[in-house]
Amino acid sequence: xxxxxxxxxxxxxxxxxxxxxxxxxxxxxxxxxxxxxxxxxxxxxxxxxxxxxxxxxxxxxxxxxxxxxxxxxxxxxxxxxxxxxxxxxxxxxxxxxxxxxxxxxxxxxxxxxxxxxxxxxxxxxxxxxxxxxxxxxxxxxxxxxxxxxxxxxxxx
Amino acid sequence: xxxxxxxxxxxxxxxxxxxxxxxxxxxxxxxxxxxxxxxxxxxxxxxxxxxxxxxxxxxxxxxxxxxxxxxxxxxxxxxxxxxxxxxxxxxxxxxxxxxxxxxxxxxxxxxxxxxxxxxxxxxxxxxxxxxxxxxxxxxxxxxxxxxxxxxxxxxx
DNA sequence: GATTCTATTGAAATATTATTCCTTTAATTG
DNA sequence: CAATTAAAGGAATAATATTTCAATAGAATC
Numbered sequence: 001x002x003x004x005x006x007x008x009x010x011x012x013x014x015x016x017x018x019x020x021x022x023x024x025x026x027x028x029x030x031x032x033x034x035x036x037x038x039x040x041x042x043x044x045x046x047x048x049x050x051x052x053x054x055x056x057x058x059x060x061x062x063x064x065x066x067x068x069x070x071x072x073x074x075x076x077x078x079x080x081x082x083x084x085x086x087x088x089x090x091x092x093x094x095x096x097x098x099x100x101x102x103x104x105x106x107x108x109x110x111x112x113x114x115x116x117x118x119x120x121x122x123x124x125x126x127x128x129x130x131x132x133x134x135x136x137x138x139x140x141x142x143x144x145x146x147x148x149x150x151x152x153x154x155x156x
Numbered sequence: 157x158x159x160x161x162x163x164x165x166x167x168x169x170x171x172x173x174x175x176x177x178x179x180x181x182x183x184x185x186x187x188x189x190x191x192x193x194x195x196x197x198x199x200x201x202x203x204x205x206x207x208x209x210x211x212x213x214x215x216x217x218x219x220x221x222x223x224x225x226x227x228x229x230x231x232x233x234x235x236x237x238x239x240x241x242x243x244x245x246x247x248x249x250x251x252x253x254x255x256x257x258x259x260x261x262x263x264x265x266x267x268x269x270x271x272x273x274x275x276x277x278x279x280x281x282x283x284x285x286x287x288x289x290x291x292x293x294x295x296x297x298x299x300x301x302x303x304x305x306x307x308x309x310x311x312x
Numbered sequence: 313g314a315t316t317c318t319a320t321t322g323a324a325a326t327a328t329t330a331t332t333c334c335t336t337t338a339a340t341t342g
Numbered sequence: 343c344a345a346t347t348a349a350a351g352g353a354a355t356a357a358t359a360t361t362t363c364a365a366t367a368g369a370a371t372c
Contacts, residue, residue: 011210011212011217014209014210014212015209015210015211015212016209017207017208017209018174018175018208018209018210019174019208021328021329021330022329022330022331023329023330031350031351032350032351032352033329033330033331033351033352034331034332034350034351034352035349035350035351037330037331038349038350041331046216047213047216048212048213048216048217049210049211049212049213050210050211050212050213051173051210051211052173052174052175052208052209052210052211053170053171053172053173053174053208053209053211053303053304054167054170054171054174054205054206054207054208055171055205055206055207055208055209055303056167056170056171056204056205056206056305057203057204057205057206058305060202060203060204061167061204061305061307063305063306066254068224068254068256068263085299085300088299088300089300092304092306093306094300095300095301095302095303095304095305095306096298096300096301096302097298097299097300097301098222098224098295098296098297098298098299099295099296099297099299100224100293100294100295100296101293101294101295101296102293102294103293106299107224107293107295111305111306112306137256137257137258137259137263138256138257138258139254139255139256139257139263140254140255140256140257141254141255142252142253142254143241143244143253143254143255143262144241144244144245144250144251144252144253145251145252145253146251146252147209147211147251147303148209148248148251149212149214149217149219149251149267150219150248150249150251150267150268151217177357177358177359178358178359178360179358179359187321187322188321188322188323189322189323189359190321190322190323190360190361191320191321191322193359193360194320197360313372314371314372315370315371315372316369316370316371316372317368317369317370317371318367318368318369318370319366319367319368319369320365320366320367320368321364321365321366321367322363322364322365322366323362323363323364323365324361324362324363324364325360325361325362325363326359326360326361326362327358327359327360327361328357328358328359328360329356329357329358329359330355330356330357330358331354331355331356331357332353332354332355332356333352333353333354333355334351334352334353334354335350335351335352335353336349336350336351336352337348337349337350337351338347338348338349338350339346339347339348339349340345340346340347340348341344341345341346341347342343342344342345342346
Protein backbone atom coordinates (compact mmCIF):
# COMPACT_ATOMS: atom_id res chain seq x y z
CA UNK A 1 0.00 0.00 0.00
CA UNK A 2 1.92 2.98 -1.33
CA UNK A 3 -0.04 5.60 0.53
CA UNK A 4 1.23 7.96 3.17
CA UNK A 5 -0.70 9.70 5.91
CA UNK A 6 -1.59 12.63 3.66
CA UNK A 7 -3.04 10.35 1.00
CA UNK A 8 -5.22 8.65 3.59
CA UNK A 9 -6.43 12.02 4.84
CA UNK A 10 -7.32 13.01 1.29
CA UNK A 11 -9.23 9.76 0.78
CA UNK A 12 -11.08 10.29 4.04
CA UNK A 13 -12.14 13.77 2.95
CA UNK A 14 -13.21 12.73 -0.52
CA UNK A 15 -15.25 9.74 0.56
CA UNK A 16 -17.14 12.12 2.82
CA UNK A 17 -17.57 14.90 0.25
CA UNK A 18 -16.35 14.61 -3.31
CA UNK A 19 -17.38 18.15 -4.24
CA UNK A 20 -14.84 19.78 -1.94
CA UNK A 21 -12.40 21.99 -3.82
CA UNK A 22 -8.74 21.11 -4.21
CA UNK A 23 -7.86 24.25 -2.32
CA UNK A 24 -9.86 23.22 0.76
CA UNK A 25 -8.43 19.71 0.66
CA UNK A 26 -4.95 21.14 0.46
CA UNK A 27 -5.58 23.34 3.50
CA UNK A 28 -6.92 20.41 5.51
CA UNK A 29 -3.99 18.13 4.78
CA UNK A 30 -1.34 20.83 4.93
CA UNK A 31 0.22 20.88 1.48
CA UNK A 32 -0.31 23.46 -1.21
CA UNK A 33 -2.75 23.18 -4.09
CA UNK A 34 -0.54 21.72 -6.79
CA UNK A 35 0.94 18.75 -4.93
CA UNK A 36 -2.46 18.11 -3.39
CA UNK A 37 -4.06 18.06 -6.82
CA UNK A 38 -1.38 15.71 -8.08
CA UNK A 39 -2.04 13.34 -5.19
CA UNK A 40 -5.74 13.39 -5.94
CA UNK A 41 -5.05 12.57 -9.59
CA UNK A 42 -2.74 9.76 -8.56
CA UNK A 43 -5.30 8.28 -6.18
CA UNK A 44 -7.78 8.08 -9.04
CA UNK A 45 -5.24 6.74 -11.49
CA UNK A 46 -4.15 3.98 -9.11
CA UNK A 47 -7.78 3.08 -8.50
CA UNK A 48 -8.05 3.98 -4.83
CA UNK A 49 -10.85 6.30 -5.87
CA UNK A 50 -13.05 4.16 -8.08
CA UNK A 51 -15.59 6.80 -8.98
CA UNK A 52 -17.40 9.86 -7.78
CA UNK A 53 -21.14 9.59 -7.50
CA UNK A 54 -24.20 11.42 -6.26
CA UNK A 55 -26.07 9.58 -3.53
CA UNK A 56 -29.79 9.95 -4.04
CA UNK A 57 -32.53 9.85 -1.44
CA UNK A 58 -34.19 6.52 -2.11
CA UNK A 59 -37.18 7.30 0.10
CA UNK A 60 -37.97 10.50 -1.76
CA UNK A 61 -37.75 8.55 -5.01
CA UNK A 62 -40.19 6.01 -3.65
CA UNK A 63 -37.68 3.23 -3.30
CA UNK A 64 -37.86 2.76 0.41
CA UNK A 65 -37.81 -0.99 0.82
CA UNK A 66 -34.68 -3.11 1.04
CA UNK A 67 -35.13 -6.85 0.84
CA UNK A 68 -32.33 -9.24 1.71
CA UNK A 69 -32.59 -12.40 -0.33
CA UNK A 70 -30.75 -15.52 0.74
CA UNK A 71 -30.20 -18.04 -2.04
CA UNK A 72 -29.19 -21.66 -1.92
CA UNK A 73 -28.25 -23.70 -4.94
CA UNK A 74 -27.10 -27.23 -5.70
CA UNK A 75 -25.13 -26.12 -8.75
CA UNK A 76 -21.59 -25.35 -7.63
CA UNK A 77 -19.78 -25.17 -10.95
CA UNK A 78 -18.10 -22.06 -12.30
CA UNK A 79 -20.26 -21.73 -15.38
CA UNK A 80 -23.44 -21.62 -13.36
CA UNK A 81 -21.96 -19.01 -11.06
CA UNK A 82 -21.13 -16.93 -14.09
CA UNK A 83 -24.63 -17.29 -15.44
CA UNK A 84 -26.11 -16.19 -12.14
CA UNK A 85 -23.80 -13.18 -12.09
CA UNK A 86 -24.95 -12.16 -15.55
CA UNK A 87 -28.60 -12.56 -14.60
CA UNK A 88 -28.19 -10.51 -11.44
CA UNK A 89 -26.24 -7.76 -13.17
CA UNK A 90 -29.20 -7.23 -15.47
CA UNK A 91 -31.44 -6.37 -12.52
CA UNK A 92 -31.00 -2.76 -11.47
CA UNK A 93 -33.08 -3.54 -8.36
CA UNK A 94 -30.21 -5.67 -7.05
CA UNK A 95 -27.85 -3.18 -5.51
CA UNK A 96 -25.64 -5.66 -3.66
CA UNK A 97 -24.72 -9.26 -4.36
CA UNK A 98 -22.41 -11.47 -2.32
CA UNK A 99 -21.18 -15.04 -2.41
CA UNK A 100 -21.42 -16.28 1.13
CA UNK A 101 -19.72 -18.77 3.38
CA UNK A 102 -21.92 -21.00 5.50
CA UNK A 103 -25.61 -21.73 5.47
CA UNK A 104 -26.69 -20.17 2.18
CA UNK A 105 -24.70 -19.55 -0.99
CA UNK A 106 -25.61 -16.02 -2.07
CA UNK A 107 -27.05 -12.90 -0.52
CA UNK A 108 -28.73 -10.07 -2.39
CA UNK A 109 -29.95 -6.69 -1.34
CA UNK A 110 -32.85 -5.71 -3.54
CA UNK A 111 -34.16 -2.15 -3.54
CA UNK A 112 -37.82 -1.73 -4.43
CA UNK A 113 -40.81 0.53 -4.00
CA UNK A 114 -42.97 -1.83 -1.99
CA UNK A 115 -43.81 -5.45 -1.35
CA UNK A 116 -45.66 -5.91 -4.59
CA UNK A 117 -42.71 -4.51 -6.54
CA UNK A 118 -40.58 -7.06 -4.73
CA UNK A 119 -42.95 -9.81 -5.78
CA UNK A 120 -42.55 -8.67 -9.38
CA UNK A 121 -38.81 -8.89 -9.00
CA UNK A 122 -39.03 -12.28 -7.33
CA UNK A 123 -41.07 -13.75 -10.15
CA UNK A 124 -38.66 -12.36 -12.74
CA UNK A 125 -35.73 -13.79 -10.80
CA UNK A 126 -36.97 -17.35 -10.45
CA UNK A 127 -37.98 -17.28 -14.10
CA UNK A 128 -34.46 -16.25 -15.12
CA UNK A 129 -32.52 -19.07 -13.53
CA UNK A 130 -33.05 -22.16 -11.41
CA UNK A 131 -32.59 -21.72 -7.68
CA UNK A 132 -32.97 -24.36 -4.99
CA UNK A 133 -34.05 -22.21 -2.10
CA UNK A 134 -34.86 -18.52 -1.85
CA UNK A 135 -35.58 -16.77 1.45
CA UNK A 136 -36.64 -13.13 1.57
CA UNK A 137 -36.07 -10.89 4.58
CA UNK A 138 -37.65 -7.47 4.61
CA UNK A 139 -36.02 -4.44 6.14
CA UNK A 140 -38.48 -2.18 7.92
CA UNK A 141 -36.08 0.70 8.33
CA UNK A 142 -32.63 1.67 7.14
CA UNK A 143 -31.01 3.03 10.25
CA UNK A 144 -27.51 3.54 8.89
CA UNK A 145 -26.10 3.51 5.40
CA UNK A 146 -22.70 4.81 4.46
CA UNK A 147 -20.37 4.35 1.53
CA UNK A 148 -17.43 5.37 3.70
CA UNK A 149 -14.96 2.60 4.30
CA UNK A 150 -13.44 2.58 7.80
CA UNK A 151 -9.98 3.97 7.14
CA UNK A 152 -7.76 3.29 10.12
CA UNK A 153 -8.72 6.62 11.63
CA UNK A 154 -6.52 7.58 14.57
CA UNK A 155 -9.31 9.64 16.14
CA UNK A 156 -6.91 11.05 18.70
CA UNK B 157 -42.81 13.77 -6.47
CA UNK B 158 -42.30 17.07 -8.27
CA UNK B 159 -39.81 15.81 -10.79
CA UNK B 160 -40.18 15.70 -14.52
CA UNK B 161 -38.48 13.43 -17.01
CA UNK B 162 -35.50 15.75 -17.36
CA UNK B 163 -34.93 15.81 -13.60
CA UNK B 164 -34.92 12.04 -13.52
CA UNK B 165 -32.43 11.93 -16.37
CA UNK B 166 -30.18 14.34 -14.50
CA UNK B 167 -30.38 12.22 -11.36
CA UNK B 168 -29.57 9.11 -13.37
CA UNK B 169 -26.48 10.76 -14.80
CA UNK B 170 -25.27 12.14 -11.48
CA UNK B 171 -25.68 8.93 -9.54
CA UNK B 172 -23.50 7.30 -12.17
CA UNK B 173 -20.87 10.05 -12.31
CA UNK B 174 -20.99 13.11 -10.12
CA UNK B 175 -17.92 14.71 -11.70
CA UNK B 176 -19.61 15.24 -15.06
CA UNK B 177 -19.71 18.92 -16.03
CA UNK B 178 -22.94 20.88 -16.15
CA UNK B 179 -22.36 21.41 -19.85
CA UNK B 180 -22.27 17.69 -20.60
CA UNK B 181 -25.34 17.06 -18.48
CA UNK B 182 -27.17 19.81 -20.31
CA UNK B 183 -26.29 18.27 -23.66
CA UNK B 184 -27.48 14.84 -22.58
CA UNK B 185 -30.83 16.02 -21.32
CA UNK B 186 -31.43 18.63 -24.02
CA UNK B 187 -31.61 21.93 -22.19
CA UNK B 188 -28.98 24.62 -22.09
CA UNK B 189 -26.45 25.14 -19.33
CA UNK B 190 -28.21 27.63 -17.11
CA UNK B 191 -31.57 25.90 -16.65
CA UNK B 192 -29.75 22.60 -16.33
CA UNK B 193 -27.56 24.06 -13.62
CA UNK B 194 -30.60 25.45 -11.83
CA UNK B 195 -32.25 22.04 -11.91
CA UNK B 196 -29.15 20.48 -10.43
CA UNK B 197 -29.14 23.06 -7.65
CA UNK B 198 -32.80 22.43 -6.99
CA UNK B 199 -32.32 18.68 -6.83
CA UNK B 200 -29.71 19.19 -4.13
CA UNK B 201 -31.75 21.76 -2.28
CA UNK B 202 -34.82 19.53 -2.20
CA UNK B 203 -32.68 16.64 -0.99
CA UNK B 204 -33.01 14.31 -3.95
CA UNK B 205 -29.23 14.45 -4.13
CA UNK B 206 -28.14 13.82 -0.57
CA UNK B 207 -24.41 14.17 -1.12
CA UNK B 208 -21.61 13.61 -3.58
CA UNK B 209 -18.96 11.17 -2.52
CA UNK B 210 -15.91 9.35 -3.76
CA UNK B 211 -16.26 5.58 -3.72
CA UNK B 212 -13.02 3.99 -2.61
CA UNK B 213 -11.66 0.58 -3.48
CA UNK B 214 -12.09 -1.33 -0.24
CA UNK B 215 -9.94 -4.24 -1.40
CA UNK B 216 -6.98 -2.01 -2.18
CA UNK B 217 -7.37 -0.44 1.25
CA UNK B 218 -7.30 -3.87 2.82
CA UNK B 219 -10.95 -3.91 3.83
CA UNK B 220 -12.07 -6.83 1.75
CA UNK B 221 -14.38 -8.69 4.11
CA UNK B 222 -18.08 -7.98 4.57
CA UNK B 223 -19.82 -9.69 7.46
CA UNK B 224 -23.59 -9.73 7.79
CA UNK B 225 -24.60 -9.81 11.41
CA UNK B 226 -28.09 -10.85 12.39
CA UNK B 227 -29.17 -9.65 15.80
CA UNK B 228 -32.04 -10.72 18.00
CA UNK B 229 -33.09 -8.96 21.14
CA UNK B 230 -35.76 -9.28 23.80
CA UNK B 231 -35.80 -5.55 24.45
CA UNK B 232 -38.41 -4.00 22.18
CA UNK B 233 -38.80 -0.57 23.72
CA UNK B 234 -37.96 2.67 21.96
CA UNK B 235 -35.23 3.76 24.35
CA UNK B 236 -33.26 0.57 23.85
CA UNK B 237 -33.59 0.93 20.08
CA UNK B 238 -32.20 4.42 20.37
CA UNK B 239 -29.32 3.25 22.50
CA UNK B 240 -28.47 0.55 19.98
CA UNK B 241 -28.56 3.12 17.18
CA UNK B 242 -26.13 5.33 19.04
CA UNK B 243 -23.81 2.44 19.74
CA UNK B 244 -23.84 1.32 16.13
CA UNK B 245 -23.31 4.80 14.77
CA UNK B 246 -20.08 4.97 16.72
CA UNK B 247 -18.68 1.99 14.84
CA UNK B 248 -17.24 3.06 11.48
CA UNK B 249 -16.95 -0.62 10.58
CA UNK B 250 -20.74 -0.85 10.42
CA UNK B 251 -21.58 0.47 6.99
CA UNK B 252 -25.22 -0.63 6.91
CA UNK B 253 -27.77 -1.17 9.63
CA UNK B 254 -31.40 -2.24 9.21
CA UNK B 255 -34.34 -3.01 11.43
CA UNK B 256 -35.86 -6.16 10.06
CA UNK B 257 -39.21 -7.85 9.85
CA UNK B 258 -39.36 -11.54 10.66
CA UNK B 259 -36.92 -13.93 12.22
CA UNK B 260 -34.28 -11.54 13.58
CA UNK B 261 -34.58 -7.93 14.65
CA UNK B 262 -31.58 -6.18 13.14
CA UNK B 263 -29.12 -6.74 10.33
CA UNK B 264 -25.69 -5.17 10.04
CA UNK B 265 -23.11 -5.16 7.32
CA UNK B 266 -19.70 -4.83 8.88
CA UNK B 267 -16.66 -4.04 6.75
CA UNK B 268 -13.36 -5.31 8.07
CA UNK B 269 -9.86 -6.33 7.05
CA UNK B 270 -10.09 -9.99 7.98
CA UNK B 271 -11.68 -12.47 10.34
CA UNK B 272 -9.60 -11.45 13.31
CA UNK B 273 -10.56 -7.81 12.76
CA UNK B 274 -14.16 -8.96 12.77
CA UNK B 275 -13.58 -10.73 16.04
CA UNK B 276 -12.24 -7.53 17.50
CA UNK B 277 -15.37 -5.74 16.36
CA UNK B 278 -17.59 -8.49 17.70
CA UNK B 279 -16.06 -8.30 21.13
CA UNK B 280 -16.41 -4.53 21.19
CA UNK B 281 -20.04 -4.82 20.12
CA UNK B 282 -21.19 -7.31 22.74
CA UNK B 283 -19.33 -5.29 25.36
CA UNK B 284 -21.21 -2.14 24.31
CA UNK B 285 -24.77 -3.36 24.71
CA UNK B 286 -26.70 -6.47 25.62
CA UNK B 287 -27.82 -8.64 22.75
CA UNK B 288 -29.79 -11.87 22.97
CA UNK B 289 -28.54 -13.60 19.85
CA UNK B 290 -25.90 -12.63 17.32
CA UNK B 291 -25.26 -14.62 14.16
CA UNK B 292 -22.40 -13.76 11.80
CA UNK B 293 -22.44 -14.59 8.11
CA UNK B 294 -19.25 -14.03 6.14
CA UNK B 295 -19.23 -12.89 2.54
CA UNK B 296 -16.55 -14.57 0.48
CA UNK B 297 -16.87 -12.27 -2.49
CA UNK B 298 -18.65 -9.05 -3.35
CA UNK B 299 -20.00 -9.73 -6.82
CA UNK B 300 -22.05 -6.58 -7.26
CA UNK B 301 -22.17 -3.33 -5.34
CA UNK B 302 -23.79 -0.18 -6.58
CA UNK B 303 -25.05 3.01 -4.98
CA UNK B 304 -27.35 3.61 -7.94
CA UNK B 305 -31.00 3.39 -7.06
CA UNK B 306 -33.17 1.80 -9.76
CA UNK B 307 -34.88 4.82 -11.26
CA UNK B 308 -37.80 3.66 -13.35
CA UNK B 309 -35.56 3.38 -16.37
CA UNK B 310 -37.48 2.70 -19.56
CA UNK B 311 -34.46 0.92 -21.10
CA UNK B 312 -36.37 0.49 -24.38
C1' DG C 313 -58.28 37.39 -29.70
C1' DA C 314 -55.19 40.76 -28.09
C1' DT C 315 -52.52 42.13 -24.09
C1' DT C 316 -50.42 42.06 -19.94
C1' DC C 317 -48.12 39.58 -16.55
C1' DT C 318 -45.26 35.89 -14.95
C1' DA C 319 -42.14 32.28 -15.28
C1' DT C 320 -38.64 30.12 -17.77
C1' DT C 321 -35.05 30.10 -21.04
C1' DG C 322 -30.47 30.86 -22.97
C1' DA C 323 -26.41 33.81 -24.36
C1' DA C 324 -22.95 36.47 -22.59
C1' DA C 325 -20.23 38.24 -18.64
C1' DT C 326 -17.99 37.20 -14.42
C1' DA C 327 -16.11 34.53 -10.70
C1' DT C 328 -14.31 30.43 -9.12
C1' DT C 329 -11.77 26.39 -9.50
C1' DA C 330 -8.85 23.11 -11.98
C1' DT C 331 -4.68 22.38 -14.50
C1' DT C 332 -0.26 23.37 -16.36
C1' DC C 333 4.29 25.39 -16.31
C1' DC C 334 8.34 26.57 -14.27
C1' DT C 335 11.27 27.78 -10.40
C1' DT C 336 12.66 26.49 -5.83
C1' DT C 337 13.41 23.54 -2.04
C1' DA C 338 14.52 19.35 0.16
C1' DA C 339 16.27 14.84 0.28
C1' DT C 340 19.56 11.14 -1.24
C1' DT C 341 23.60 9.17 -3.10
C1' DG C 342 28.27 8.91 -4.79
C1' DC D 343 30.16 18.28 -0.05
C1' DA D 344 28.63 18.41 -4.73
C1' DA D 345 25.47 16.34 -7.88
C1' DT D 346 21.33 14.29 -8.97
C1' DT D 347 16.54 13.34 -8.34
C1' DA D 348 12.03 13.95 -6.61
C1' DA D 349 8.66 16.55 -4.75
C1' DA D 350 6.76 21.19 -3.50
C1' DG D 351 4.89 25.80 -4.22
C1' DG D 352 3.79 30.18 -6.82
C1' DA D 353 2.21 32.19 -10.81
C1' DA D 354 -0.03 31.83 -15.32
C1' DT D 355 -3.56 29.68 -18.06
C1' DA D 356 -7.61 26.97 -19.11
C1' DA D 357 -11.89 25.10 -17.91
C1' DT D 358 -15.99 25.22 -15.48
C1' DA D 359 -19.45 27.10 -12.37
C1' DT D 360 -22.35 30.92 -11.34
C1' DT D 361 -24.60 35.24 -12.10
C1' DT D 362 -26.77 38.68 -14.83
C1' DC D 363 -29.86 40.21 -18.00
C1' DA D 364 -32.38 40.37 -22.30
C1' DA D 365 -35.57 37.49 -24.90
C1' DT D 366 -39.13 34.08 -25.26
C1' DA D 367 -43.06 31.30 -24.29
C1' DG D 368 -47.23 30.30 -21.52
C1' DA D 369 -50.98 31.52 -18.76
C1' DA D 370 -54.40 34.62 -17.34
C1' DT D 371 -57.27 38.60 -17.76
C1' DC D 372 -59.96 41.85 -20.11
